[in-house]
Structure formats: C-alpha cells, structure tokens
Amino acid sequence: MAEVTQVMPLAMETRQHVLKQMMEIRAAEERIQGLFLENLIRGTTHLCIGQEACSAGVAAILEPGDTVTCTYRGHGHAIAMGMSLKAMIAEMMGKASGACKGKGGSMHMTDASLGLLGANAIVGAQLPIAVGAALTAQVKKTRSIAVTFFGEGASNIGAFHEALNLAAVWKLPVLFICENNRYGEYSPMHTTTPVANIADRAASYGMPGIIVDGQDVETVYHEVRAAADRARNGEGPVLIELKTYRFRGHSRTDQAPYRPEGELEEWLKRDPIVILKARMIADGQIDETEYEELRGAIERNIHDVVEWAKAEPFPALETLYQDIYYEG
Amino acid sequence: MAEVTQVMPLAMETRQHVLKQMMEIRAAEERIQGLFLENLIRGTTHLCIGQEACSAGVAAILEPGDTVTCTYRGHGHAIAMGMSLKAMIAEMMGKASGACKGKGGSMHMTDASLGLLGANAIVGAQLPIAVGAALTAQVKKTRSIAVTFFGEGASNIGAFHEALNLAAVWKLPVLFICENNRYGEYSPMHTTTPVANIADRAASYGMPGIIVDGQDVETVYHEVRAAADRARNGEGPVLIELKTYRFRGHSRTDQAPYRPEGELEEWLKRDPIVILKARMIADGQIDETEYEELRGAIERNIHDVVEWAKAEPFPALETLYQDIYYEG
C-alpha cells in the first residue's frame, strides 16, 4: 500500500465525499465494462479507472452555475457532478429513462440541470463550447466558470489551439483541464506530441499553465480551486495539466499491449483511492472495516441500479424523430 | 534616408539580384493597384509593399526542388521565385496566358515549374500543404525543403497548430515563415494574439523559433539560410518570424484608418529597399544614377508587360469545364 504522502488536508467531510465519489466511479466503471461484455451496452465504453481523482477533485470545487464539457471518457465527471447512477446506467443501456432518453449513450453523458453541458465524441470539440459558456458568464457578469476536460492527445488538434487563444484574448473564465493519461488511443504521448508537458503550451496564449499530480485528489482540489478563484475574479483562463494514468485500455476490449513492461504496475502504486484512503486512515477518519462497508454499500447500490435499468423500457421508435428541433 | 546599419554583407551579385527583385516587386505592386482601380483587375488585391525583403531574402536561399506555399498576399513571393511578370499580370487580368490560365487570379499565383505550389486564399491552409511537400522530400530522401509563408494573424488558426506539430513530430524539412506585419485585416495583432512574438509559439512544438528583422534583406537571407541548412540536414522544422510592416492597407481600397498616428511614418524609415540601397551606395556598389536607371528600366518593363497583357485574349468559355479532373 502507498506510503502516506501529505499535502494540506481537506476537511474531513470533503475527504469523505471525494473518497466515496472515487469509489463510486471505480465501481461503476467496473460494472459498466461488465455490461459491455454482456452486450447490454452496445458500441463502446471508455473507462476512467485510475483517473478518478481528476473528476472528483475538480467537481468538488464547482459552484452552482458553473459548467463542464468533457469527453467520451466522461462517466467519472458525470458521477462527480452528481448525475444519478440510474440516469447514467439507463443511458448506456439505451433506455428511455436514460439521461439523454437513450439517444446519447456511453460517450454523451449530459445533464444540463447540473451544468454538465455534454460529453463529446469528437476530440477537441468540447473546448470551444466551454469558451462559449464562459462568454455567457462574462457577458452576464455572473461569477461562474466553465471547465473543460480533455486528454493530452487532444492538445494536438486545432480546436484546442483556437479555444485557448480565444479564451485568453477575451480573458474568459475557463479552466482548460488536461487529463494527461500518457496515451491517445494506442499512441504514447511522445510519438505524437513534441513537448514534455501539455502545460508548457499555455505560454503560446500568455496564460498560466500548471502541472498537478492527478492521482492526489487533495492536490487537485487545491490547485484547481486557486485557478477557479482567479477566473471568477476576471483574471482569465488557466491551463491545468493533471498527470494521471488510465489503468485500463483505451476502449472496448483494448488490452493495452503498447504499454512498456512494468509501467502499469508502477502507476497502480499511485491509485488515487488508495492514496486518500491511506491518509484518512492515518488521520483516523476511516478504518478498514468502515471502508469495506462503504465499498459493499456502493457495489450493492450499483447492482440494484443495473437490475432496475435492465427492466426499464427502450424508447418508443417515434422518439427517433423527436428532439431534433425545438418546437416553438 | 536610413542610416547605414551593417550586417554580414552579401556578395555584390546577390545584393544586386535582391535589390532588383525588391524594386520589381514594389513597382509591380504599385501598378497592380492601379490596374485594380482601373477595373482591369477584378475582385481584390493584397499588396506586399513594405514586405519585399521577406520575399526576396527567402527566395534567394532556395535551391531547385525546394517548394513554397504562400498566401493571397503572394505577388512578391511569385516574383522573387522567378515567375514571369507576363504570366502574373495576365493572370490577375484573367487572361488565357496567365499563370493559371486566368482561373486563379490575384490570390492564387502558382507556378509548379518553379516549386511555387500555390498561393492560398484560406488563412492557414497552406501550412499543412507545405508539410506534405516536406514529407515527399523526407520519404524520397532529397535534400529539398518546403517553405510556407503566413501572417501573424494566421498563427491563431487551428491549421497552424496542427501543421507545426506534425512537422515537428515527423522532423520534416519545413520552414514556417511568419511575416508579422502587425495587422490581420483591420485588427492589430495585440487584439487577437496574446503573445508578443509569434516565434514564442515554437516552444509548443519543441521547435526553434527565431525572430528576424524582416526589413533587412541581408539578415533575412542569413537567418533563413541557416535554418534551411539545418532542415536539409534532417534536423527538422523551424519557425521564423520576420518582423515587418505593410505600407498599404489590407486589400482593395483599405486606407488603414486603424493605424496609430505616426506608426506608418516610423516604418517608412525602415523601407527594405532604402536600407539595402544605402549599404550598396556606401560600399560603392551602386550610385543614384544607376539606381534611377534600374528603376526606370523596371518600370518600362512593367508598362510593356501591362500593355501586352491588356491585348491578350480571355480564356474560351469551355475552359470553365476543363482542369477539374486530370483525364487519364
């Protein structure tokens, strides 16, 4: 188990909250992969196992009115933002009671009521959309911010460049959060990206770029919160690179043969759940029994949700032709 | 007249060559604007008056097999690469004997036989095309390089970002030459671009970025040649920022009301032709009489070319349907 590194500790309630969220994300992703293999989820899934601290840490600093756009690897962000597991699992199974009435699926988790403005399946496309959400905040003078998540591979696409530049020129309250998990599909970062850190690219936009340990939810919380306060105060966007790792393949049944020997094992030692749990145990905020109880409860809940979702009806065929235009 | 600054002097023949080219470009652009106002050129023109050292200095270091892509502001590059004035003027007048049979016009000066792979009217689109020309050089192991010209405004578009990144990842022999003339259409650089120098953006691609005095053709020559040698030797692309200024408006009849008081006057003191001429006079390589004779000869030649072009026939209507596909 990981040695106890220490950073400025979060309040116990916050720690309990983010620990539970990370555990929920982990358990949900495990079950989702199972549903995919059982053919109850069609097409594809992109798991964020190993990256839970990014979702939980960032979501914990958001305030009502803040918005998020993210990617197909977006289940963690949805759970961390409070999307109901029922709406999420039903959506992945294409059920009428899904978050998007079954129209979106695994790659498009969306809940406008929570400010989750959509997970996107086109690499980089969510960045300009977040810039627009931040424009609304600036024009309407709310103190809201727009957060957009993307991978290190996405930093090579044109939309990334244009979005960061426009946000900088207009000094918009956007946090560009790169979850650098080392791979874009099957390609290691160094084969596609001639810089060591994505954060280094912030200089091209006269914007701060910071590098954060994406496995340490407490560090993520503190760093992102500071950037958010800055943005709320009208000081403009920040590019935040969360160094992280995906413990599973890119999608579907990818076994990640492209990983160098031993790399995964090294990263498994930095499991974000284990890291926080260790600190909480050291601080007497949880013990193994309580932890196991919590995990059991989470797994039972997911099991119940899945059974419920299985029994839910598919959408009626006429819904194919609905929601294309707003009528009226 | 400008005081004589000195850099490593070019050979007298080279100086004479680039001086004559800059004078030809200047005179041609003046005449082209006239033809536009006389309605003998339709649509638009984008003059490079003031930026002649960029075209002449870069073209002078090119070798057979090298290629260039540039922009609608491409008359200077075409002349510097040796395009016949007849083919160029006839093209702008839409005549059958034009470089592109009248199909391209002012924004699309192209001469494949010279390696001039096309002036582009879509901002940024020429950069990826140059990357492809460099790919051919690398795959076929020629020592050729691909040069692409663009403005500082173009450095905000996605194609710029993707092209530099791809060239860097593949270590391709491309020179990305930014003619920073301070304005994109009517917008001063600082209103659209949150960095002081476009060359600073090279860091995002792990590529050298250098800043060069674009008004000094000898400096342009030396710096670009060094970067070219590096690229020919397989050491990869370079981003070169030529600090320059357009003495005229963006296009057509733009009077550039957006210029700050006195800015143009300051830059007129750094006229690239005057700067080189001063050095050559100081070194006894030309005197005022010879200079005036040369200018007279150039202007007479352009006058003759224009008269010839006026008399040239327009293309036959059936050519509208030709050159869309290669037959065979």
Add this chain to the structure above:
Amino acid sequence: MTYREAATKALVDAMRADENVVLFGEDVGIAGGVFKVTPGLYEEFGGSRVRDTPISEQAFIGAALGAAITGLRPIAELMFADFIPVAMDQIVNQIAKYRYMSGGQFVVPLTIRAAQGAGAGFGTQHSQCAESWLMNIPGLRIVVPGTVADMYGLLRSAIEENNPVIVLEHKVLYNFAEDVPDQLTHVPIGKAIVRRAGKDVTVVATQLVMQRSLEAAEILAQEGIDVEVIDLRTMAPLDEGTILTSLAKTHRLIVVEEAPHAGGWGGDIVSMAADKGIYWLDAPVKRVNMGGALVAYSPPLEDEVVPNVKRISQAIRDLMSE
C-alpha cells in the same frame, strides 16, 4: 434601402429588442465588418456584446454553441460562406446535434451569418454557395434571402428562432436596392413565396438567380410564355406546398441553382416533385446550374458559370417546346 442596409437594420433592431443577443466575428466590431454590414454596432452596443475575434472559426463558432445553451442568443459572422468548411465539425457534429444527443435537454438559439455566391471576382475559394453542403444535416435551419425585405425579415426571424439558423447572404446583392415599407416585418422561416404568378411553367430559384429568373420571365412574357417564379427563401425546412400548388397549375418545372449540378439542392426539389407531383408533370424536369464547373476568377468565366438571364430564358424556351 439596400440589402446590406436591411441586414444592418435587422441586427440593430434585434440587439435593441433583446439584450441577450451578442454578435462576434472577424472585424465585425471596430471596423464594421468586411462587407460593411455591422458599422456602428460596436459603438451602440459596446465591446461586451459586439466582439472582434481572432482568425479562429472553429473556436468562435463553437463558442456560439456554448453561449447559446447557457442563455445568450449569439450571432456569429463567418464572413465568406467558403469558410464554413473550416468550422464544419462544430456545425455538423455539434450545433446541429447538440439538442438531439442530449435527448432534448438544450435549446440552441444561434445564428451564423455568411456571405456567399459568385460575381464579385474573388475566385474559386471565395465565391461558393454553401446551402447544398448543409442540407443533409438535420438540426439546422437554412435561409437564403433574395430581396431587401427578406434580408431584414429572415434575419430577424433567424435571430429569434430557438434553433440554429444559417443565414446565407448573397454578396452580389448587398448593393441591391428596393423600395420597402416603412415597417419592415419578420419573414417566417420555412415558407416559400411566388414572386411572379404564371400559368405555363414553374421556376424554383433563390437569391441572385431568382432575380435573374424574374428578368427572364419578363422577356419570355413578350414571347407569350407565362412563367411562375417561386423564391424558396428557406432551404431547410423546404416548403413543398407552394411548389406543388404551382406544379398542379403549370405542369412544368425548372430549378435554377447557383451551385454545381451534382449534389445541388435542386435534386431535393425534383425528387419531391417526382414523388408527390409525378402525375402533373407533362415534361422532363430541368435543372439550370453550374454543371460540373467551379467558379473561376477570369471575368468572362465567372460571368458565365452562374446561370444568367440568357441561359435561364433559353432553358425555359426549350422546355416549353418539349
């Protein structure tokens, strides 16, 4: 009033009527726009609502979507319609699909303006018409004003529409002037109009070639051919009723497009007629368009490629003698 002035007035009136309307694009602010459609807006509405953008079409078109789903009513100007492909992913995969993919969670009230068409000498990459590139994308509305009053009325309706609307303005019409009522009104999206009633043949057209079809109709009237000219006004959704009603009367149909033939929007008009109006058709259905050509710069070539009065009249004569 000119078509350009009508566009400006529509923007001003819309921004006065609703403070959530914002406008941005390259040089639309301080400079008043490359086509001079937005002079004075920056001064009246300020730099928060009227913004110049960098040359970043993907970013600001995507930003229009993000702004639209969070409470603004953005108008993004793309300058030349030929630049639509530069921002195509945001239009095709995002703007058009955002409501659908979310199961109806979003309303997307945004307007994209662009100037299209040949005739101004801008060459192959600055003279295209974009509607035919976009019609296979459910989720978009597309309007193509062809008169001064429509420029005003369709733009006002577009800005107030609670769905994404692409407004394609014809650059050759910007200086086109017409007398208009003091009270310009909204023009409904999705309704075509009969610009000239006639009994012999139905011509369906838009914008510049619609104006030319009206000229051709006057010439043919002298020859005893009574042409009905329908201005589509909206490309998506198509108004089938107006066309079928006309066809039931004339039994002959010609579509005049400013577009290459293959994949041109005329195909939809004809296929609709060949399905719902087949028994009325007395003659082959013709399409007058750019054929297989692109717009070339050379003046005589550019003047020839877009259907002109001569080509349109001849096509109608030929059809009448079928």
Add this chain to the structure above:
Amino acid sequence: MTYREAATKALVDAMRADENVVLFGEDVGIAGGVFKVTPGLYEEFGGSRVRDTPISEQAFIGAALGAAITGLRPIAELMFADFIPVAMDQIVNQIAKYRYMSGGQFVVPLTIRAAQGAGAGFGTQHSQCAESWLMNIPGLRIVVPGTVADMYGLLRSAIEENNPVIVLEHKVLYNFAEDVPDQLTHVPIGKAIVRRAGKDVTVVATQLVMQRSLEAAEILAQEGIDVEVIDLRTMAPLDEGTILTSLAKTHRLIVVEEAPHAGGWGGDIVSMAADKGIYWLDAPVKRVNMGGALVAYSPPLEDEVVPNVKRISQAIRDLMSE
C-alpha cells in the same frame, strides 16, 4: 474473405506495386488501425511509408495534398467518416480545387479512407454516411464499396486514380464475408452494376442498404415482384446509363439511401430520372432513407433508423400497387 481483409489486401498490393504509395492516419501503423484494416503494413513497409499521426486531421489531410502534388501517392485514413468535417476545408477548398485553381498545373493522386455508417452502436457522432456532404464538390471522386470484391477493386482503382478519391468503407460490412475469385481485380470508378436483374421495379442503393435491398428482392420474388437492384458503387461521377437502361425496362424507381432525406444523394438520382427518363416513369419515384432523423444510440432506435429489409420491401410493395 471478409470486406476488412479485402481492404487490407488492396492496401498491401498497392504498396507493393508502387513505392510512392504511403499510408498515414491515427494508429494505422504499429497498432494496425482502429478498425484493424492495416495490421502488418508498418512491419512490411516500414515507418517511412506507414505512419501514425497525431490527432490532427487538418494537418495530415492537407499533408496528403502536399505530398500528392510533389510525387507521392498518399493514402490518408480518417478513421470515422464523421471526422471528415474536421478536415473539411482541406477537402473542399484545397484538395478538390487545387488542380482547377492552378489552371491544370497539378495532378492530385490521393486517397482518403474513412469508415462510415450506422449499426455499430457508436452514437450520433460516429455513425454517419458522408457521401451526401461531398457530392456538391466538383474535383472529388467518391466510391462506396458494398461487396468484398468491390472493397478490393475500388480501393485499388482509387489508389491508382490520378485524382482525389474519397473511399467510404461501411463499418458494419467489415466482417461481411464472401467467396471471391483467387484473382481479385480492379473495379472501375464511375460504373454502377446490376446486382440482381428484374423487370418490375428498379432499386438503386449502396453498401449496407444495397445488401438489404437484395434480401428484400428475394422475399418479394416469392410474392411475384421481380426487383432489379443496382449498386451504384461510385457516387461521383454517377453512372447514369446503367440506371436509365434499367428504368426503360421497369418503369418504376426506388432509391434506398443510408442518409437523412433532405440533401441526400437520392435527389440526384431522381432528378436525373425525372429529366432523362421522365417518359418511362409509370409511377411516383420513391426514396427510402432516414427521413428527418439522426442516428440515435439506443439499439432499437439505431436498428430502425437505417432502412431495413422490412421497410424496403414494404416501400416496393406500395409502389407496385400504385
């Protein structure tokens, strides 16, 4: 042999036949491609000719153009056809127009491969067909292989073609297996083919819905309806002759498209028939397609949106009773 294996074999044979052929795209090299069409190519032809790219579609599609006009014969893989809009400017304004704008100075021998179509559960942004977005762009050739032998033969022809060719592979057909001759041959671009001869009605279709139309034809044969099925194979240029010859015989036409109705390629087929074949038409011309819908993720919705055997057969029955 499967459709996927045929694609792989075409690539291998082409690269062996001409050292100027290079291949690049995201993960096409070491990983062998997201759709596993390129395994072994990197090993056989090396990293100079087979390259993985960053996620930079504009850059590598533009690079394909630059390489094509300087002596290579590039094949760029765009993975999902839904990503075509991301590189749309390079395709529409550059690749398609480069030869024309230069007055014929360039030859542009490049191939862009992309996987299209619904049925795999990838949702709204990963299930579209792209041909109808590209048909209004003179300068491009577009092929849509619908059988294993065509996948091989059209891809070989595309790579050898001295013009830009967009090869749209249907992702649901990748595992589709057929017996093929030991000697696979090139299939000419621009020629449609009658897949099933019949005398009562002509069905024009492509790819997955073409295969389904063949199934529908077998069912209808029992009911005494003799269906002729034409596989277009190439969308640009269209082979009008094969369709007209069939129409002259059957007097009835149905177009089956995997595309939304508005702006779908079927419009071109019908407008061609309503012009050159109008006097043969005994009944309304029908189009079976996605109507106004987009592809939704939910399995029953996705299975319904693309014309299936049931919808196709019913449309033919209805037409025969006209």
